[in-house]
Amino acid sequence: MTHDKEKLVEMYTKMLEIRFFEEKVYELYGQNLVPGTIHLYAGEEAVAVGVCSALSREDYIVSTHRGHGHCIAKGADLKKTMAEILGKKTGYCKGKGGSMHIADFNIGMLGATAVVGAGVPIASGAGLSIKLRGTDQVCACFFGDGASNQGTFHEGINLAATWALPVLFVCENNLYAMGTRQSQVMLIENVAERASAYGIPGVTVDGNDVLAVYEVAEEAVKRARVGKGPTLIECKTYRHKGHSRVDPATYRPKEEVAEWLKKDPIIRFREQLFKMHVLTEEEAKEIESKVTVAINAAVKFALESPYPEPEEALEDVYA
Amino acid sequence: MTHDKEKLVEMYTKMLEIRFFEEKVYELYGQNLVPGTIHLYAGEEAVAVGVCSALSREDYIVSTHRGHGHCIAKGADLKKTMAEILGKKTGYCKGKGGSMHIADFNIGMLGATAVVGAGVPIASGAGLSIKLRGTDQVCACFFGDGASNQGTFHEGINLAATWALPVLFVCENNLYAMGTRQSQVMLIENVAERASAYGIPGVTVDGNDVLAVYEVAEEAVKRARVGKGPTLIECKTYRHKGHSRVDPATYRPKEEVAEWLKKDPIIRFREQLFKMHVLTEEEAKEIESKVTVAINAAVKFALESPYPEPEEALEDVYA
Amino acid sequence: MKEIAYRDALREALREEMRRDQTVFLLGEDIGRFWGGAFKVTNGLAEEFGDERVRDTPISESTIIGAAVGAAITGMRPVAEIMFGDLTALAMDQIANQAAKIRYMFGGQAKAPMVIRTPFGGGVNIASHHSQSLEAWFMHVPGLYVAVPSTPYDAKGLLKTAIRGDNPVFFCEHKLLYPLKGMIPEEEYTLPFGKADVKREGKDVTVFATMFMVHQALTAAERLSRENISVEVIDPRTLVPLDKAALLASVKKTGRIVIVSEDCKTAGVSAEIAAIVAEEAIDYLDAPIKRVAEPDTPIPFSPPLEKFVIPDENRIIKAVKEIV
Amino acid sequence: MKEIAYRDALREALREEMRRDQTVFLLGEDIGRFWGGAFKVTNGLAEEFGDERVRDTPISESTIIGAAVGAAITGMRPVAEIMFGDLTALAMDQIANQAAKIRYMFGGQAKAPMVIRTPFGGGVNIASHHSQSLEAWFMHVPGLYVAVPSTPYDAKGLLKTAIRGDNPVFFCEHKLLYPLKGMIPEEEYTLPFGKADVKREGKDVTVFATMFMVHQALTAAERLSRENISVEVIDPRTLVPLDKAALLASVKKTGRIVIVSEDCKTAGVSAEIAAIVAEEAIDYLDAPIKRVAEPDTPIPFSPPLEKFVIPDENRIIKAVKEIV
Ligand SMILES: Cc1ncc(C[n+]2csc(CCOP(=O)(O)OP(=O)(O)O)c2C)c(N)n1
Ligand SMILES: Cc1ncc(C[n+]2csc(CCOP(=O)(O)OP(=O)(O)O)c2C)c(N)n1
Ligand SMILES: [Mg+2]
Ligand SMILES: [Mg+2]
DSSP states (O other), rough: OOOOOOHHHHHHHHHHHHHHHHHHHHHHHTOOOOOOOOOOOOTHHHHHHHHHHHHTTSSSEEESSSOOHHHHHHOOOOHHHHHHTTTOOTTTTTTOOGGGOOOBBBGEEEESSSSSHHHHHHHHHHHHHHHHHOOOOOOOEEEEEEGGGSHHHHHHHHHHHHTTOEEEEEEEEOOOTTTEEEEHHHHHOGGGEEEGTTSEEEEEEETHHHHHHHHHHHHHHHHHTTTOOOEEEEEEEOSSSSSTTTTOOOOOOOOHHHHHHHHHHHHHHHHHHHHHTTTOHHHHHHHHHHHHHHHHHHHHHHHHHHOOOOHHHHHHHHS | OOHHHHHHHHHHHHHHHHHHHHHHHHHHHHOSSSSSOOOOOOOOOOHHHHHHHHHHHHHHEOSSOOOHHHHHHHHHOOOHHHHHHOOOOTTTTTSSSSSSGGOOOGGTTTEEOSSSSTTTHHHHHHHHHHHTTTTTOOOEEEEEEEGGGGGHHHHHHHHHTTOOOEEEEEEEOOOOOOEEEEEHHSSOOOOGGGGGGTOOOOEEEEETOOHHHHHHHHHHHHHHHHHOOOEEEEEEOSSSSOOTTTOTTTTOOOOHHHHHHTOHHHHHHHHHHHHSOOOOOHHHHHHHHHHHHHHHHHHHHHSSSSSOOOGGGGSSOOO | EEEHHHHHHHHHHHHHHHHHHEEEEEEEOEEEEETSTTSSSTTHHHHOOTTEEEEEEOHHHHOOOOOOOOTTTTTOEEEEOOOOOOGGGGGGGIIIIIIHHHHHHEEEEEOOEEEEEEOOSSSSOTTTSSSSOOHHHHHHHHHHHEEEEOOOHHHHHHHHHHHHHOOOOEEEEEEETTOOEEEESSSSSOOOTTOOOOEESSSEEEEETTTTEEEEEEEHHHHHHTTTOOOOEOOOOOEEEEOOOHHHHHHHHHEEEEEEEEEESTSSSSHOOOOOOOOSSGOOOSSEEEEEEEEEEESSSSSSHHHHHHHHHHHHHHHHHHHH | OEEEEEHHHHHEEEHHHHHOOOOOOEEEETTTTTOTTTTSSSTTTHHHHHHEEEEOOOOOOHHHHHHHHHHHHHTTTEEOOOOSSSGGGGGHHIIIIIIHHHHHHTTTSOOOOOOOEEEOOSSOOOOSSSSOOOHHHHHHHHHHHEEOOOOHHHHHHHHHHHSSSSSSSEEEEETTTTTTTEEEOOSOOOOOOOOOOOEEEOSEEEEETTHHHHHHHHHHHHHHTTTTOOOEEESSSEEESSSSHHHHHHHHHHEEEEEEEESSSSTTTHHHHHHHHHHSGGGGSOOOEEEEEESSSSOOSHHHHHHHHHHHHHHHHHHHHHHH
């Protein structure tokens, strides 16, 4: 476990950025300023931040439909992220991708695919590329509990296992795939148990404990960098909101929701940091206002940015 | 284990039928009488016969590109099988399917798919149909070690597990997928270990020991019939010939081949039957000649049968 | 007659067929009691028919179809939902190589009476992985039927026929059509496959359109009528089998055709329709064939971009005017 | 110049590009030292370049392509082999939704320089799951290029271009062409995409054909020449991008076109070509457009059946005679 204060504060700040960012997206959506649909990451911040804190800028991540948090954790620009979600020309993908297809290749964020599970083989391919190029990068691949029932999960992890590719397969188990409970679609309790089918380590970790996630990820990164191959990491977590913005999530028992809200990863981490004397109440307040300012600036930037010109739709099909 | 003499002799006879059938197909191919390609089952007879002996006529099987043995073990007509392989109008599929697409829906042989792994979800679907119709049938799904790396394996078995469908997933692990050794494409030694990813029993059995296979299959059938769901059964076996008729199989070490030839399931079973006093040398000879006659009749029937008329190609697209 | 939304018409078809025939059942992701289908088509059916006949599946598209195939060839009549049409790509082998070919390969021994329902189309800003129209892929697969209902009336009648038939049917729906209302009879009815519907009669030019584009075509026709251009709007209702006779009859009457389809132009639905006319009615044509389709790009997210790529009444009007 | 078989020409392209560029590598089932590819295209390459750059994969088509995508967007140039074209259906999502769209969705940030090689076509009696020609599916996917070489010369030149380019290329090969011999230069060369080749000049009728059908068309043309019918055979060499100019120029010259394609007729390659001509050169046509393609059936196994469905020179001759 890291005791580097700067790092811990940075992790906390990132988590807060994600949370505040998502709250703004939620709000803007309600004002009809976000086209299409959105899948909020609020509640799952410890996963993205825990994992990405174990990565360097050169490392890769592969993301999903629920990708805002991954982006921010990997170091994406808040303005360009928000602008993309609002469909603006100044967004990461010039408005072509939107919430479900954000990417920033400059920071190794290889993009979000909205086809559930499709990122798994792509991550293995990035791992293969690393191996062939002989760098010491790694690739972290995020996906959900639901995604672990896709054929690509099986094939992609098996490939990475067999070829000892430097990949972290990070299952964000938030107990539901849309309205479907995990227990409705698989008999096992821990997705990480599936690792044994590929002869690789599988670890289940409290996904609302950012330091626990960080530790597990760090260990997996270490293995990966020395050629020992992939790890399957399952992070048990919970989304605070419905699956997408319009989902009231009535399929979740109220008590369950209440219980998980108590386990809020940000509150928990803050308490921990207080206890560790890494953070004071005052510093925490400061961070909060700093983050608020940054998010507000992102919103302003995004709102003021122009939409792309219609004809730009014809660009970027081919290189 | 069964000690019913009639049953044991029938199993032995079926195994012999398959072996002699395959030898004839091999020979006919050499004489340019078999169009296309063929994948011989010789050496793996104990799997199909062991499993199918635990099934009743009403039960289903789903087969593969290496399907002659499955057909015969399930009780298919030798003549119609041979005629199909030769592309004749009198074949099971009127010449439309050939070696890789034989089927006999009258005996619950739901057909061979030549897309490796594609049969797995289809078998789960048959299991679902059984469950919904409320019969006590089961479905056995054959596939190879190579197929177990397909996404369909993962998805299909997970579905059957979750819904407790009456399916036997029978992996014929003959150590190779074409020229690719199992160890080149997965880290685990036993495909059956993958069962734990779905929360179902996985059993590895000597696939050249027909009684062992039978026992395991019988147990799995029992579970399935009472609604306890699927079992993954891995049968370690070996194909005597190359992958397809034109493959010299030089990628297999000579010693390995020699060793496995010693484990010939038919010779082994015959010795066992002698020891059990179920069969005498004389009776064995008798069976051999009976089978030879049957196979020769099948060949004669197939050779003398007409090819379909060209225009028949246009039939059977839609019901 | 009664007024009903497209999604409700589909649900009525499912409900009536499930009541009529115990072998009909549904499977798909989130179609059951907790969600009722991403577009609410199956809403309430789990409550009526139980979780056994309205089955929530894992996110395993290939196996949703594969399981439907296995059930269909052993006596059931599954109706599988793929949540978004784009995701049929994941099940392409099971659809094109298994479901569609199983009858033929086995020499007619088997039948696979199953329906694959899925929504296509753009217009709701959900970008490249959730907005495509891929009917053309499935038209190119012999052994499948392809239905493309544009109204509640067609949707219900065709879906009932699809469920009762003995062939696999690829049943296309459209996101923007779900809330659309229209009249249907109180009493039971079905609609035949391979029978086009003249959605508007006209004499100067034929506009062939499907799904959501039928409505764009009708709007265009209405506007053009004010300029004294008489447009005939033909809706094939099923692309396979295709009512060639109706198509050719209309072209022979008007001498002109604009083909409108909400898919990428190259090798899309409009290509096949154009080819048929060019093969079989070229002598009746007084002008080049016109295709109105999406440019060859993925569907972009941002509203102005998406609006630019999806054909609309203005593009139809422009195309018509170029040839009349 | 030297004589070389199509499969060997492909291998030369792979070898030269692998020598030239360390980022080029191969992956696929049984392409390595133990088998050398089901059709021996990669034979010997593992020995020269090692198992790291010529990678035998598990039987996981979707992941073969997915891994290629991941490698391509991070600096490599993978050439993936799918053992049979029919099996691309298993990888349809990775091909059509990921590889093809990754650049566009991400606003041009990424490129996916990768090649998917696969054999199509019938003629060797291996039935419905190993004999299809599915080029049309991929033409309908913006973001992909589609190459269709018919000769060793084209095969080598196009494959080198495909590997060097920055876009995903769906590279079609043909089982019956692998042993076919032809002349190629000793020295290095590449061929541009989007440039058709007039395989035979003529003036009475244009025959547009691809892959193995080019050779059937040439045989037909030779036979027709004896009856004083002058046939121009156009081979587009890439379907995307398509050399429309060459196609239209030929049609404008001859006034007649027969489109030959070894795929199911409905919504196949021939549909798009016919549609282009009907849109852009209809005034030059002196006769209906003719399509020669497979009937809408899966490919049957038995030799007389298979022979019946695959277009041959006789069907081409018949079609030509119907319009000249
Ligand atoms: C292959 C595929 N199937 C279905 C969908 C529709 N869909 C989008 S998100 C989702 C649920 C995903 O669940 P999970 O993997 O657990 O991720 P979560 O949303 O919980 O983060 C579904 C079914 C899709 N986008 N892709
Ligand atoms: C999906 C798919 N990929 C590749 C092939 C080509 N192919 C046919 S059999 C085979 C090997 C299959 O190996 P395995 O599953 O172990 O079965 P076996 O042949 O050993 O019985 C391959 C690669 C195919 N038919 N289908
Ligand atoms: Mg989830
Ligand atoms: Mg094997």
